[in-house]
Amino acid sequence: MRAAIFEKQGFENLKIKDDVQNPEVSDYDVLIKVISAGLNPIDYYVISGYRTIQQQKEKEIQLKQKAPPTSELPTNPLPHIPGAEFAGVVEKIGSHVRTVKKGDRATIYNRVFDNTCDMCIRGNEMLCRTGGIISVVNNGGFSEYVSIPERNVFKIPDNIDWNISVSLPVSGLTAFHALKEAQLKINDSLLLFGASGNTGMIAVQLAKRMASRVIAVSTKKWIKEEYGADYLITDYNRVIDKVKEITNAKMADIVINSLGKDTWKDSFSSIGINGRWISFGTMTGSNVELNIQELYSKQIKLIGSNGGNREDFRELIEFVSYSNTIGDPFKIKVWKRFNLENIEQAFKALIDKTREGRVLLDINKE
Numbered sequence: 481m482r483a484a485i486f487e488k489q490g491f492e493n494l495k496i497k498d499d500v501q502n503p504e505v506s507d508y509d510v511l512i513k514v515i516s517a518g519l520n521p522i523d524y525y526v527i528s529g530y531r532t533i534q535q536q537k538e539k540e541i542q543l544k545q546k547a548p549p550t551s552e553l554p555t556n557p558l559p560h561i562p563g564a565e566f567a568g569v570v571e572k573i574g575s576h577v578r579t580v581k582k583g584d585r586a587t588i589y590n591r592v593f594d595n596t597c598d599m600c601i602r603g604n605e606m607l608c609r610t611g612g613i614i615s616v617v618n619n620g621g622f623s624e625y626v627s628i629p630e631r632n633v634f635k636i637p638d639n640i641d642w643n644i645s646v647s648l649p650v651s652g653l654t655a656f657h658a659l660k661e662a663q664l665k666i667n668d669s670l671l672l673f674g675a676s677g678n679t680g681m682i683a684v685q686l687a688k689r690m691a692s693r694v695i696a697v698s699t700k701k702w703i704k705e706e707y708g709a710d711y712l713i714t715d716y717n718r719v720i721d722k723v724k725e726i727t728n729a730k731m732a733d734i735v736i737n738s739l740g741k742d743t744w745k746d747s748f749s750s751i752g753i754n755g756r757w758i759s760f761g762t763m764t765g766s767n768v769e770l771n772i773q774e775l776y777s778k779q780i781k782l783i784g785s786n787g788g789n790r791e792d793f794r795e796l797i798e799f800v801s802y803s804n805t806i807g808d809p810f811k812i813k814v815w816k817r818f819n820l821e822n823i824e825q826a827f828k829a830l831i832d833k834t835r836e837g838r839v840l841l842d843i844n845k846e
């Protein structure tokens with residue numbers, strides 16, 4: 481089969497090969513014919529071996545960078561097929577598979593989990609003690625076929641199209657789980673850094689449907705005009721003043737900052753009394769300084785969030801389908817689509833500062 485594959489991390493080692501062995505399908509597995517895959521920062525980290533994206537600081541994009549001698553995100557197995565987010569059609573099922581059949585459209589819960597540890601038993605599959613992320617600890621979906629355990633395969637209702645189906649496993653689930661972890665409530669003001677991004681555009685739509693007030697920080701106007709953010713802050717250097725103005729100095733009830741170090745200070749200063757700060761990523765770096773006195777005196781809660789569990793995934797699929805049914809459809813802005821052969825251009829698009837929406841790979845025709 482055709483797949484994007486590397487023998488060693490580093491973009492210079494990423495190749496498209498036609499003779500990659502088809503994956504094995506055990507009795508409990510489902511063979512997925514991949515229709516669509518989404519590009520996310522995690523794929524960039526997996527291929528490059530670096531956990532940050534530097535495009536805002538350097539004029540030349542970093543696609544040709546060499547992987548570090550010791551990877552910040554080691555992958556298994558080698559040679560390795562990346563691709564954390566994908567959806568497709570069931571091609572074949574193992575003899576014990578009961579919940580899907582050949583021809584079903586499916587989206588993939590992208591965590592590896594053992595279903596036996598204390599975290600899994602409590603329903604925290606994404607925190608499994610022996611688990612990890614599909615495409616990091618095993619092969620991912622930038623290939624024609626992927627073999628996946630049945631418990632990771634979720635049927636897609638007919639009213640959810642491929643662009644949305646492929647945006648649920650990473651972008652959608654992460655945004656949904658984070659809003660639940662932050663305990664977003666009616667009338668809460670939510671400040672969202674990088675709101676036009678993959679996770680951001682879904683977080684805005686979910687938060688609006690949960691009746692909160694969304695203050696988007698983004699250079700892209702469409703996140704307010706087309707995606708329903710209530711307020712837009714386009715200047716990353718004026719966030720604190722703007723939040724003060726918008727909230728009458730109360731500041732935000734919830735702040736989502738998954739951009740990391742560069743926006744840490746402003747994000748922390750934008751949290752109101754008894755507010756919650758939440759992150760699921762550190763695109764610009766991880767190490768920051770914290771004023772503990774401010775933390776306790778305002779009774780601020782700092783929250784980490786990581787992916788989501790299968791129950792979140794099921795709820796999200798149902799919620800998106802229901803929104804579509806009642807004429808309030810979820811939207812995914814797609815900026816560019818590429819075939820697998822053009823994966824290098826796809827990654828250039830992913831880290832392009834002027835990107836307006838998602839970058840998707842079309843892999844097989846349905």
Ligand SMILES: NC(=O)c1ccc[n+]([C@@H]2O[C@H](COP(=O)([O-])OP(=O)(O)OC[C@H]3O[C@@H](n4cnc5c(N)ncnc54)[C@H](OP(=O)(O)O)[C@@H]3O)[C@@H](O)[C@H]2O)c1
Pocket residue numbers: 520521522533535536650651654673674675676677678679680697698699700738739742760761762763764785786787788833
């Ligand atoms: N833990 C998990 O499960 C999980 C899952 C998904 C994502 N993540 C992490 O969450 C973070 C966001 O992911 P995402 O997929 O939403 O990313 P994304 O699509 O690249 O969006 C990030 C947005 O932030 C803005 N931005 C501002 N400064 C930036 C900078 N220096 N570099 C890049 N973008 C910058 C850009 O929007 P504007 O130009 O409009 O300002 C961009 O669209 C990443 O760190 C990712 O690794 C974690």
Ligand SMILES: [Zn+2]
Pocket residue numbers: 593594595596597598599600601605607608609610611
């Ligand atoms: Zn487990």
